Amino acid sequence: MTDAPFVVPLDRGALWFEDGTLVIRAQQTAFKVHRSILAARSSVFRDMLAMPQNAEFVEQLDGCPMVVLPDAPKDLHCFLRAIFDSSYFMPSPHMADLSDILSILRLSHKYDVDYLFQRALAHLDQSLYFNSFHDFHHHLGGFGSIRLIDGSDEEWNAHMNSPLPFVLILQATTEVNALWLQPLTVYWACSVPLNSLMSLPRAAASRETLQQLVQWRTALVQARARFLAHFAEFGVGPGIGGHCSTSATCLRAGLSFVTRVMTQHAGADDASILEPIDLQDLNFCRSCGDHAERFCENDAVDSWAQLPRRLGLPTWQQLRAQRQAVLGL
Structure with missing residues (x-):
């Protein structure tokens, strides 16, 4: 023929x-x-x-x-180029555009190209998996070898940028069953203001995905609200730290913090349960300031431990085992 x-x-x-x-x-x-x-x-x-x-x-x-x-065609181009051009899709810590990573991740899984599948997962793993809250907190503010916005080194900010990158990651990691990458993926997707989440392009997220994200975000907002309520309550009495001689001032400081958060996030609509909290300008006495810092850190560590459960995912221990089985890390 x-x-x-x-x-x-x-x-x-x-x-x-x-x-x-x-x-x-x-x-x-x-x-x-x-x-x-x-x-x-x-x-x-x-x-x-x-x-x-x-x-x-x-x-x-x-x-x-x-x-x-x-x-x-775009996905196939990235996938084939990664196979035939050895200089194109380099391992982490070389930078790569998120869209390229996800295209290669999906097709290398679909067509069983293990070394590319491992390489794409490693790019995501460096930015979206940490063994502990302290490791996560130490690396907060960067996304490793991933350019979240194609061709740009612009830093992603939860209150300025779209949750779209993380929604795309969520869908791709679901497709390839890389569940250990999902707790932080969902967390970053839900850390944006609610109107940003609801403004996602309909072609990027199905109705079911959007509904699930709103449910997850509601669970995180409720956890944050409980923290704020406890933070306000623990200052009531003779002094937050037990050795405070200015309890009225320190109580006002605690309430000032809660008020500030509620002002920044309408109705305390804040899902950022893992974010660091700056207490430096709240006029706590030294004893109360130390106690407040411990209170905040303990809550953040507990929030980290409970994050997979709140999202309906396996425990950190189970996710760690899956990561070990797939990446050997």
């Missing part, structure tokens, strides 16, 4: 090796690559290409057999 004509012209993708031996088509984009290399990297392609085919019924393009895949 000669090259078959197409009613709709195909666009040549950026990967088009003139000496390639296989054309892969995704929608109206085609990539010409080396069959033997692809088969060596992917067991799925190896089995697919090993199947006997009747040449009379095999579509061809540019003198090569053509395989049609259901994947998005």
Whole structure:
């Protein structure tokens, strides 16, 4: 059978090796690559290409057999480039765009390219998994080797940026069953103001995903509200630390903090249960200030321990075991 004509012209993708031996088509984009290399990297392609085919019924393009895949051209481009261009998708700590990481994560899992799957997970793991609250707190403020906004080093801020990056991570890690990455992924997605969450593009998050995120966010907001109530209450009496000679001043300081949080977050609508709390400008006496810091830290450590449970996920211990099984870390 000669090259078959197409009613709709195909666009040549950026990967088009003139000496390639296989054309892969995704929608109206085609990539010409080396069959033997692809088969060596992917067991799925190896089995697919090993199947006997009747040449009379095999579509061809540019003198090569053509395989049609259901994947998005952008995803397939990232995946194939990671296989055929060794300088493109480097291991962490080399920087990579989040969209590229997720494209490679999904397709390397789907087509069983283990070294790329491990590499994509490692990029996410460096920024979204920590063994303890103290490790998390020490690295707070950065996302390792991930550029959350394509082509930019702009720092993501919970009160300025969209939760979209983390919603995309959540969907991809669900697809590949990388549950240990989800507690912090959900936490960052839910740390934004509620109107930011509700403003997500409908194409980016299904109704079910959005409903689940709102439920998770409500659970975190309730936990934060309980902390604020306890913080206000523990100053009532002869002194927060037990050695306070200015209890009225320290009580006002505690209430001032609670008021400030409620002002910043309408109706105390704050889901940031793991964020550090600055008590330096609240005019506590030394004893009460030390006690308040311990109170806040203990609450944050407990919030960390309870985070997977609040999100309906396995315990940290179980998540750690899954991570060990997949990444060997």
